[in-house]
Amino acid sequence: MASSDGKQALEQVDAEVRSCRLCPLWRSRTKAVPGEGAVDAEIMFVGEAPGGDEDRQGRPFVGAAGRVLAEQLKKIGIDRQRVFITNVVKCRPEGNRDPSPAEIEACRDHLLTQIAIINPRVICTLGRFAARTLIDNRISITREHGKPRRISGILYLPIYHPAAALHQARLIDSLESDFRQLRAVLDDAAGTAPAPQTAIDA
Numbered sequence: 715m716a717s718s719d720g721k722q723a724l725e726q727v728d729a730e731v732r733s734c735r736l737c738p739l740w741r742s743r744t745k746a747v748p749g750e751g752a753v754d755a756e757i758m759f760v761g762e763a764p765g766g767d768e769d770r771q772g773r774p775f776v777g778a779a780g781r782v783l784a785e786q787l788k789k790i791g792i793d794r795q796r797v798f799i800t801n802v803v804k805c806r807p808e809g810n811r812d813p814s815p816a817e818i819e820a821c822r823d824h825l826l827t828q829i830a831i832i833n834p835r836v837i838c839t840l841g842r843f844a845a846r847t848l849i850d851n852r853i854s855i856t857r858e859h860g861k862p863r864r865i866s867g868i869l870y871l872p873i874y875h876p877a878a879a880l881h882q883a884r885l886i887d888s889l890e891s892d893f894r895q896l897r898a899v900l901d902d903a904a905g906t907a908p909a910p911q912t913a914i915d916a
Contacts, residue, residue: 720753723831727824731804732772737820739805745772749800749828756900757792758834759783760825761875762843763803763813774799775876782876783840786889790897798832800825802847818847829868836899837868841875859888860895869903871896 731748734740747764750773759775767777775783784794803813803821825847829837839845842855849863849870862871873892879885 717754720831724753724828727827727831731824734804734820734824737805737817739803739807739817742808743805744769746804747772747774747801747806748804748824749774749798751794751798751800752796753798753832755796755798755832756835757797757896758829758832758837759797759799759840760837760844760848761799761801761840763801764806765810765877766806769806774801778880779875779877782879782889786876786893789890790893792897798828798834800828802844813843818843822847834868835903836862836896837870838896839870839872841878845872860892862895862899869899871899 728748732746734746740746747768751758761775761779764774765777765779767780768774774780783799787794787797802825803817804824807813807817837848839848842853845853845855845858849865849872853872855872855874858872859874860871862869864870871892873896874885874889876889879889
């Protein structure tokens with residue numbers, strides 16, 4: 715898709731998300747959070763759902779978890795402006811609770827449309843909900859983080875959610891390892907590194 719066409723298509727998704735009433739979360743949201751980033755991004759990050767800061771600003775990963783994400787991207791030499799960041803659920807669940815299956819299903823088409831428009835080389839699922847929505851509904855993030863899988867031509871890399879490292883300091887090393895694996899996956903695609911440890915076609 716041409717860049718101008720992709721930008722227009724993403725703007726259409728944004729408009730649909732901001733006016734969406736497919737699940738009850740629209741009643742409690744301050745702002746919906748469609749996502750943001752480059753329409754031609756090679757890397758797409760998909761988190762769980764917006765938090766309080768995101769709900770107020772209408773932008774993804776602008777709170778504490780966003781700062782961790784930006785820090786990890788910087789460590790591996792990736793500019794946040796060159797990736798696309800979104801969530802499985804586009805409106806904040808009340809009290810930052812887990813999104814329900816019905817809420818995830820209501821937002822699924824928005825997310826799949828974004829993926830189709832951007833057509834990234836790598837999709838990084840941040841945490842359990844994104845991994846189970848996009849990779850395998852039985853996946854264990856504890857066992858599978860950092861292990862890429864190829865599905866329909868896209869390499870999916872499940873990694874820990876940055877918020878997990880904020881709440882459990884012991885996970886920061888694993889998070890950093892996951893981001894180094896992302897760097898290795900990109901370098902491998904460029905022909906400058908060994909092949910990823912796992913690449914399962916589904």
